[in-house]
Amino acid sequence: xxxxxxxxxxxxxxxxxxxxxxSNFVIDTVTTCSEAxxxxxxxxxxxxxxxxxxxxxxxxALLQAWRRAxxxxxxxxxxxxxxxxxxxxxxxxxxxxxxxxxFDLDELAARLQALLRRSAGQVDGALRHGSLALDPVARSVxxxxxxxxxxxxxxMLLEALMRARGRILSSDQLKDRLYGIDEEVESNALNVHIxxxxxxxxxxxxxxxxxxxxxxxxxxxxxx
Amino acid sequence: xxSLRLRLVATLGITLVLLWGVTAAWSxxxxxxxxxxxxxxxxxxxxxxxxxxxxxxPGQVWRSETDDMSTIPALEGIACRVSSVRGQVVADTHPGxxxxxxxxSEGYSYREHDxxxxxxxxxxxxxxxxxxxxxxxxREALLLQVRNxxxxxxxxxLVGSLIALWWGVTRELSPLTWLQRRLVSRDPGxxxxxxxxxxxxxxxxLIDGFNTLLGRTRRVLELEQRFTDDAxxxxxxxxxxxxxxxxxxxxxxGQQRRDALQQAExxxxxxxxxLDQLLLLARMESAEEPQDDLHGACFDAALEMAMAETESRDxxxxxxxxxxxxxxxxxxxxxxxLRNLLENAQHHGEPGxxxxxxxxxxxxxxxxxxxxxxxxxxxxxxxxxxxRFRRGHxxxxxxxxxxxxxxxxxRVGGSLALESGDGDDVGMRVRLRLPLA
Numbered sequence: 001x002x003x004x005x006x007x008x009x010x011x012x013x014x015x016x017x018x019x020x021x022x023s024n025f026v027i028d029t030v031t032t033c034s035e036a037x038x039x040x041x042x043x044x045x046x047x048x049x050x051x052x053x054x055x056x057x058x059x060x061a062l063l064q065a066w067r068r069a070x071x072x073x074x075x076x077x078x079x080x081x082x083x084x085x086x087x088x089x090x091x092x093x094x095x096x097x098x099x100x101x102x103f104d105l106d107e108l109a110a111r112l113q114a115l116l117r118r119s120a121g122q123v124d125g126a127l128r129h130g131s132l133a134l135d136p137v138a139r140s141v142x143x144x145x146x147x148x149x150x151x152x153x154x155x156m157l158l159e160a161l162m163r164a165r166g167r168i169l170s171s172d173q174l175k176d177r178l179y180g181i182d183e184e185v186e187s188n189a190l191n192v193h194i195x196x197x198x199x200x201x202x203x204x205x206x207x208x209x210x211x212x213x214x215x216x217x218x219x220x221x222x223x224x
Numbered sequence: 225x226x227s228l229r230l231r232l233v234a235t236l237g238i239t240l241v242l243l244w245g246v247t248a249a250w251s252x253x254x255x256x257x258x259x260x261x262x263x264x265x266x267x268x269x270x271x272x273x274x275x276x277x278x279x280x281x282p283g284q285v286w287r288s289e290t291d292d293m294s295t296i297p298a299l300e301g302i303a304c305r306v307s308s309v310r311g312q313v314v315a316d317t318h319p320g321x322x323x324x325x326x327x328x329s330e331g332y333s334y335r336e337h338d339x340x341x342x343x344x345x346x347x348x349x350x351x352x353x354x355x356x357x358x359x360x361x362x363r364e365a366l367l368l369q370v371r372n373x374x375x376x377x378x379x380x381x382l383v384g385s386l387i388a389l390w391w392g393v394t395r396e397l398s399p400l401t402w403l404q405r406r407l408v409s410r411d412p413g414x415x416x417x418x419x420x421x422x423x424x425x426x427x428x429x430l431i432d433g434f435n436t437l438l439g440r441t442r443r444v445l446e447l448e449q450r451f452t453d454d455a456x457x458x459x460x461x462x463x464x465x466x467x468x469x470x471x472x473x474x475x476x477x478g479q480q481r482r483d484a485l486q487q488a489e490x491x492x493x494x495x496x497x498x499l500d501q502l503l504l505l506a507r508m509e510s511a512e513e514p515q516d517d518l519h520g521a522c523f524d525a526a527l528e529m530a531m532a533e534t535e536s537r538d539x540x541x542x543x544x545x546x547x548x549x550x551x552x553x554x555x556x557x558x559x560x561x562l563r564n565l566l567e568n569a570q571h572h573g574e575p576g577x578x579x580x581x582x583x584x585x586x587x588x589x590x591x592x593x594x595x596x597x598x599x600x601x602x603x604x605x606x607x608x609x610x611x612r613f614r615r616g617h618x619x620x621x622x623x624x625x626x627x628x629x630x631x632x633x634x635r636v637g638g639s640l641a642l643e644s645g646d647g648d649d650v651g652m653r654v655r656l657r658l659p660l661a
Contacts, residue, residue: 009461011487011494015468018484022475053457080460081453102464105471 001046001116001136001159002026002177006036006062007078008055012101016049019105024139024156025112028181033057040066043176045073046163047115049108052079052090060093067094074115078103113137120163127162130219132201134162148200153178157193161206161216170213228400232393237386244382252371259367263358264332264343270304271347271356278306278352295319301359303342309351325355334360399423403431415442454613458498458623466491501624504560505612508631520550520661521558523583523590529555530562536570536579545584550661557632562594564625565654569596573651589638590658598651601644606652609642626654633658 003020007013008031017027028043030036033056040048052059063075077095079086090098096118097111113136117125126135131144136159141148150158160169160177169177171190178193179185194214198206207217226234296304298317305325306315318325324335327346335342335357344357399422406418415438420431466488473484524544531537551558569579573596580595601609610630613623630640638658644651 009465011465011491012461012468014487015465015472015484018472018476018480019468022472080457082456101460102467105468 001112001156001163002028002043002180003112004036004039004043004045004048005029006031006033006048006054006059007051008032008053009051016105016108020109020112022105023109023112024136024152024159025109026156026178026180026183031055033059033062036062037065039181040071040073043181044173046177047074047076047112047119049076049078049112050095052077052081060090060095063094072119074119076108076111076115110137116163120165127159129162129165129216132162132205134159143201150197150200153189153193154196154200157190158197158201161214164215166215166218168209168213168215174214229393229397232397233390236389236393240385240389241382244378244385248375248378252374255370255374256367259370260363263363263366264345267332267343267345267356267358268347271345271354274304274306274354274356275347275349275352278354279350301362303357303359305355307353307355309348309353314352321357324357327353327355396424399427403427415445451612454623455502458502458613459495462491462495462498466495498624501628505624505628505631508628508635521553521555523549523551523558523592526555526558527562527581527583529559530566533559533563534566534570536566539570539576540566540579540581543580543582545582549583549585549590551590552636552659552661553632561629561632561656562592564629565594565656568625568654569594569652572596573598585660586657588660590656590660592656592658593653595653596651600650601652603644606642606644610640629654629656 001024003025005013005016005020005027007016007029010031013029013031017029020027028039028045030039031054033054036048036050036054039045050059050063054062059077059079063077066073066075074096075094076097076099077090078099078101079090080101082100087098087100096115099108099111113125116136120127125137126133128134133142134140134155139155141150141155141158156178157174160174174190175185178190194206194208204217207215209215294315296315296317303318303321303325304315305313305317305321307313311326313319316325321337324337324342324344327333327335327344330346330348333344333346335344341360342357343360343363344355346353346355403418403423417435417438418431420428420435423431469484469488469491473481473488476484527542531540553561566579573579577597580593582591582593582595584591610626612627626640626642633640633656636659638656641655641657643653643655
């Protein structure tokens, strides 16, 4: 899942980036409000981790501007201010969650997972599609109850497709979710991952819609 | 302290009662005198009227020596006797009342009969003596009636005035009561202004003063709140970096692990520096440090030390107008001041650009200027640069450097001035005026 991190303090940003990468998130880091605004307008992020204090303005003001503009992306706000009033202010300003520095990396990852789950309207921690189940927190996949071993990118690709719940995702959208802005992507990398997934989960699990993109085949077709 | 309302009512009420009382006593006295006077006049008139009537009676009645006396039916409380000068009674209303009516001399007199007092008037006219008398009891009853008639309205008016006074004072003091209720029911943290619309002009200055005070408190609290927020941010951010990198170091191996630990260590260094600066600032702003240890610090030595600590010897261009300046600061503090200014110049100015340092003596002060090249800073931002945690737009540094310099300089009675943009590419010029040792 691709996450936008807005944090101006480089050591902290580097820490969060490295920590969330360990939990299979793809992180794009920006340091100012204006960069954050630009990044959110150009890419499709699953969630935003937003620092309250930024060099060119208040993170909360930026969030309020997003919410007014109808941006529904879940936002987890980070702040050093622990007063209850400022937490309430943050939540009322449109934040979906609020964490106070210093925080635990695992908790940040878990809260992000919870945000993604809620924004997908999902109750259970695991994503399900027919007999296929993916637990984003445990990073495990089972097919008909049997564990399937997937490498990191394959897992991220499957998660993106499962979260889309049958919608078609284009190659670009999938690449967006799999790779950060700065990462070099080989032209056939996505095809390789799709091939591997099909090999491990069954040929019909992922459908190719020519000229449009990919989606998960509906469960009944899968069982047929 | 008695309540204002009670005091007002008491003062006005007592004055009112006293004034009314004196007026009433005076008019009562006047009334009784006048009443007595007019009753006396009436008594005299009655006597003259009787004399007038007797004028028309034949003369022999007075000269005859008979005991022919006519008794006139008596009226309650009024007596009359007509007699000859020799003492012969001609007509009488009360034959037994000699002690009232047997008067020799002409004029008014008080008489007593049977335990009752009478007022008598005797007229001697042409050989006749006419005595008329009023019983005083009737007079007193009349006076009492008149007094009562006057007293009831007076009491009514007095009580009415006191009630009106109480009501009026209460009503006029109601803005104060309202204000008191408002202040009592106010949230203790509420620092919003009190409205002064509709308040009497005597109270308004009070409220204005109160509001000014509230405003000042609000600003101080805002500054304090900002300082707390800033301090929390400056301390928690490196702490966050330390914690995340330590957590990462537990999950990765090799070079990645070493990198994470290095980052955590950098965080510790940064945190301790911020803490040191905060503590120094707190010490400078409190009066704890003794002032008498200021024997004077040598500027040259302090500058050498500061340049060494900031590794800026290569870019610094020092211009001394005086041979050796001794400033009224300890060596450590002067080094701290210069180090902070040099760090600031390094962070603000263009990388590698020269930093000009000038020092000269002027009267009894030392003027030290540190000038860096770089972008012009707008005046409104320049003015706020000495605020604590104000970092300009560069992310490095804690934002405490200039605050510390200002605190140290102000402590010894010196001053700090910031300039920007005048002259060729002056990014920022900090001018210190410090007293010489």
